Amino acid sequence: MPLQEAPRSPIRGGRIAIAGLGTVGLAVARALDAGAISGLRLTAVAVRDAARARAALAALAEPPEVVTAFDALEPRADIVLECAPSQHLPAIVRPFVAAGKTAIVLSCGALLDHEDLVATARAHGGQIVVPTGALLGLDAVTAAAEGTIRTVRMITRKPVRGLVGAPYLAENGIEIGGITEPMRIFAGSPREAARGFPANLNVAVALSLAGIGPDRTELEIWADPGLERNTHRIEVEADAARFAMTIENVPTDENPRTGRITALSVIAYLRKLTAPLRVGT
Numbered sequence: 001m002p003l004q005e006a007p008r009s010p011i012r013g014g015r016i017a018i019a020g021l022g023t024v025g026l027a028v029a030r031a032l033d034a035g036a037i038s039g040l041r042l043t044a045v046a047v048r049d050a051a052r053a054r055a056a057l058a059a060l061a062e063p064p065e066v067v068t069a070f071d072a073l074e075p076r077a078d079i080v081l082e083c084a085p086s087q088h089l090p091a092i093v094r095p096f097v098a099a100g101k102t103a104i105v106l107s108c109g110a111l112l113d114h115e116d117l118v119a120t121a122r123a124h125g126g127q128i129v130v131p132t133g134a135l136l137g138l139d140a141v142t143a144a145a146e147g148t149i150r151t152v153r154m155i156t157r158k159p160v161r162g163l164v165g166a167p168y169l170a171e172n173g174i175e176i177g178g179i180t181e182p183m184r185i186f187a188g189s190p191r192e193a194a195r196g197f198p199a200n201l202n203v204a205v206a207l208s209l210a211g212i213g214p215d216r217t218e219l220e221i222w223a224d225p226g227l228e229r230n231t232h233r234i235e236v237e238a239d240a241a242r243f244a245m246t247i248e249n250v251p252t253d254e255n256p257r258t259g260r261i262t263a264l265s266v267i268a269y270l271r272k273l274t275a276p277l278r279v280g281t
Helices: 025-031 050-059 088-098 108-113 116-124 138-144 165-171 191-197 202-210 260-272
Strands: 014-017 042-044 064-066 079-082 103-107 128-129 149-158 183-188 218-223 232-239 240-248
Touching: 014 025, 025 079, 025 202, 050 218, 079 088, 079 183, 088 103, 088 108, 088 128, 108 191, 108 202, 116 128, 138 149, 138 202, 138 232, 149 202, 165 183, 165 191, 183 191, 191 202, 191 218, 202 260, 240 260
Parallel strands: 014 042, 014 079, 042 064, 079 103, 103 128, 149 218
Antiparallel strands: 149 232, 183 218, 232 240
16 A cells, blocks of 8 residues: 655644634644654644633643734744634735645635635635534545536535524514524525525535535525534536535534534544555545
8 A cells, every 4th residue: 555745835834823712712722732643743822812811821831922913823834724713814824835844724714805815825825724513525526627617505504503693683673582493594605605504614615616516506404493413415517427425513512603523534634644654535
C-alpha cells in the first residue's frame, strides 16, 4: 500500500492559533495541549473576553498566549483555526492567507460575502480550508464535481432548540417554540440560508462549495420537535454516480447548534498534516 507524503508547507514551525474559544475551539485546544496532534502546538488564542478565556485555558499544561484582537494572530502562528462569530472572518483569515499561510474556516457561510479572500489566498500562496465538519460524504461530492453534477439536494432537520433565534425566523415572523409536528421553515439555496441561519447552515455552504455552488444547490430546513440530533440528508445526481447519504449528529451539551463531530473533524484534518498515511481526498 503506497503512503502519501504529508504536505510540509501548512505546518512550517508547527504553530497554530485559535480564533474563538467556544465549543469547537476549546476542544481543539485541549487536544493540542494533550499532544494528541503530532507536530503542532497551540501558541495563541484570540477572543473577545480575555479573562474568560484565561480561566477556560487555566487547566492546560501549557496555556497559550491570549490576545483580544482577531487580526493580531498572524505573527504568532502558521495556521489559524477560525471558530468565531462570522462577522470576524475577514479580520482573522486575511492576514494569514496574505502571508501565504493556512486558515481553517468553520464560518464558511461568511465566505460567500467575502470571496475576495480566496483571491488573496491565490495571489499569495495561502490556503483556506473548509473541514468536513458535520457533513457526511464531502469526498464523494468533490470527486463527482470533477465530472458533471446535475443536482444536489440537502434536507436538514434540527431540534427546535437548535434553530430558535435564527434571524430568518424573526424576519419572517415564523414561531417554532410551540410546534408539535415537524415544520418546514425554509426552502431555497445555501446562499440565502447562510444569511438567515448564520449559526446553523455552514454545513450546507460547505456542501455547495464542494459541488455545484451556493446558488444551484437545493436546500430545505425543517424544525422537528421530535428530534434530539441534527440530521442532514444529501441527494446527488451526477454523471459518475447517484448517491444519497444521511447523518445524525449529536449536538454538544454547550451549544445545540454545534455537533460533537465538528471539533473531531478539525482534529482529524490536523492529524493528516503530518500523518505518514492519509486516507481520503
